[in-house]
Amino acid sequence: MSEEQNIFKNIQDKQEKSLAERVADQINQLILDRNIQQGDKLPNEFELAESLNVGRGTIREAVKLLVARNCLEIRRGKGTYVTEKIGQVNDPLGFAYVSDKVVLAEELLEVRLELEPWIAYLAAQRINDDEKVELKEHCDRLEECILSGQDHNKFDNEFHMFIAKCTHNSVLAELLPIVTYSIQMFTKFRDPELLKNTILTHREITNAICDKDAEKSRMAMYKHVESNRASIKLLNKK
Amino acid sequence: MSEEQNIFKNIQDKQEKSLAERVADQINQLILDRNIQQGDKLPNEFELAESLNVGRGTIREAVKLLVARNCLEIRRGKGTYVTEKIGQVNDPLGFAYVSDKVVLAEELLEVRLELEPWIAYLAAQRINDDEKVELKEHCDRLEECILSGQDHNKFDNEFHMFIAKCTHNSVLAELLPIVTYSIQMFTKFRDPELLKNTILTHREITNAICDKDAEKSRMAMYKHVESNRASIKLLNKK
Numbered sequence: 456m457s458e459e460q461n462i463f464k465n466i467q468d469k470q471e472k473s474l475a476e477r478v479a480d481q482i483n484q485l486i487l488d489r490n491i492q493q494g495d496k497l498p499n500e501f502e503l504a505e506s507l508n509v510g511r512g513t514i515r516e517a518v519k520l521l522v523a524r525n526c527l528e529i530r531r532g533k534g535t536y537v538t539e540k541i542g543q544v545n546d547p548l549g550f551a552y553v554s555d556k557v558v559l560a561e562e563l564l565e566v567r568l569e570l571e572p573w574i575a576y577l578a579a580q581r582i583n584d585d586e587k588v589e590l591k592e593h594c595d596r597l598e599e600c601i602l603s604g605q606d607h608n609k610f611d612n613e614f615h616m617f618i619a620k621c622t623h624n625s626v627l628a629e630l631l632p633i634v635t636y637s638i639q640m641f642t643k644f645r646d647p648e649l650l651k652n653t654i655l656t657h658r659e660i661t662n663a664i665c666d667k668d669a670e671k672s673r674m675a676m677y678k679h680v681e682s683n684r685a686s687i688k689l690l691n692k693k
Numbered sequence: 694m695s696e697e698q699n700i701f702k703n704i705q706d707k708q709e710k711s712l713a714e715r716v717a718d719q720i721n722q723l724i725l726d727r728n729i730q731q732g733d734k735l736p737n738e739f740e741l742a743e744s745l746n747v748g749r750g751t752i753r754e755a756v757k758l759l760v761a762r763n764c765l766e767i768r769r770g771k772g773t774y775v776t777e778k779i780g781q782v783n784d785p786l787g788f789a790y791v792s793d794k795v796v797l798a799e800e801l802l803e804v805r806l807e808l809e810p811w812i813a814y815l816a817a818q819r820i821n822d823d824e825k826v827e828l829k830e831h832c833d834r835l836e837e838c839i840l841s842g843q844d845h846n847k848f849d850n851e852f853h854m855f856i857a858k859c860t861h862n863s864v865l866a867e868l869l870p871i872v873t874y875s876i877q878m879f880t881k882f883r884d885p886e887l888l889k890n891t892i893l894t895h896r897e898i899t900n901a902i903c904d905k906d907a908e909k910s911r912m913a914m915y916k917h918v919e920s921n922r923a924s925i926k927l928l929n930k931k
Contacts, residue, residue, distance in 0.1 A: 475757075476761075479761075516757075519713075519754075519757070519758065520757065520758070520761040521761075523714075523717075523758040523761040523762050524761050524762070526787075548864070548867045548868070553863075559863075559864070562862045562863055562864040562865075563864050565862055565864075566862070566864050566865060566868065569808075569811055570807075570808075573807055624800045624803055624804070625791075625797075625800055626786070626797070626800040626801055626803075626804050626872065627800075627804060629786045630786070630804065630868075630871070630872075633868070633871075634864065634868070
């Protein structure tokens with residue numbers, strides 16, 4: 456076991472563990488050791504029970520724990536697979552349990568207002584030609600959705616996530632969903648003026664990034680998040 | 694059920710769920726509805742089985758899932774409790790599964806270099822008198838630890854986390870551990886010159902924040918993280 460894996464293990468071992476939990480850790484280790492990739496199939500119950508020298512019932516329990524931790528997923532009739540986003544959980548900071556959601560929204564937006572303009576700045580410097588095409592498609596889709604009067608939340612989200620991906624820093628790509636999480640709770644805007652503004656600012660951001668104009672991208676994103684923040688403040692006062 | 698809770702539920706419901714998983718969600722809902730606080734005891738198995746109209750076996754299974762998600766913890770002989778950091782997991786972004794740890798370290802440091810100077814900037818503006826005393830204590834402890842030749846990782850970490858707490862933005866306080874996670878894997882510095890430098894920069898940061906000099910705090914933190922980054926780059930080349 457390498458040093459970093461050891462440290463990871465130590466962090467996990469802080470709490471006393473049941474047999475199923477220990478076996479879950481062993482399955483994780485097996486995924487690392489055998490270099491089983493995200494989306495790949497796990498060896499079946501029999502094999503695992505033999506490899507780890509425990510009963511099949513324990514394997515089943517351990518697998519359930521790993522499903523709960525979003526490391527594995529069971530596809531009915533097909534077997535058990537390593538999830539595409541292994542170990543990543545919805546709402547890792549437990550925002551759903553925060554009782555003052557208005558304060559939470561303001562705190563999240565403060566972080567977004569710092570993080571996202573910088574993400575746009577990096578994306579403009581690092582975007583490649585294929586990604587430019589894809590970013591424009593994201594922007595088009597979002598625009599069409601707004602113009603047709605549908606809920607554009609999903610496409611809006613995907614647009615911002617894609618920009619984070621264009622930074623080519625995987626930590627940023629994974630971090631952004633955490634700060635945008637639960638912001639959707641507050642986007643109930645149906646005001647035509649605001650929607651028109653949404654179309655304009657997203658186009659502005661897209662063009663600046665595709666032009667590889669980092670400063671302009673930063674400013675356009677700042678303006679966009681700041682205007683969201685102002686709208687949400689207004690909404691929360693109502 | 695309020696709208697935001699509903700949205701949260703929808704996110705969770707994306708995947709098909711087993712009975713135990715659905716009951717786990719119901720227990721979460723019960724925690725919210727009854728306003729059971731972090732660190733509080735959960736009603737016992739009998740009560741839960743009756744309230745949710747399922748068997749005790751299902752409750753036990755659901756509780757195991759919530760333990761795996763770090764929502765509940767079982768204290769032997771005492772009962773089941775809501776965890777202090779409900780829903781928050783170690784390593785929520787699955788860094789332990791990233792195979793290229795050198796690239797990961799560089800990506801994490803790029804994010805830290807943007808985030809931490811800003812955190813120091815906000816902390817300087819918002820720190821109160823009690824927190825000033827505590828920050829100085831953190832700095833003293835770290836210094837003593839380094840001077841006595843012990844591993845200062847833990848105190849170093851606590852120092853940075855405390856500064857994030859001084860921003861009075863709980864999202865930042867929760868976010869910072871994610872980006873500093875696994876950085877410890879790479880801090881193997883025992884070079885006396887570097888250790889002296891660590892003492893100096895932490896003192897500089899502490900003084901600037903306690904003076905409520907936001908710009909100076911930002912610069913001091915930038916210098917500190919940047920010098921860490923340079924050392925790690927060197928180390929990774931060896």
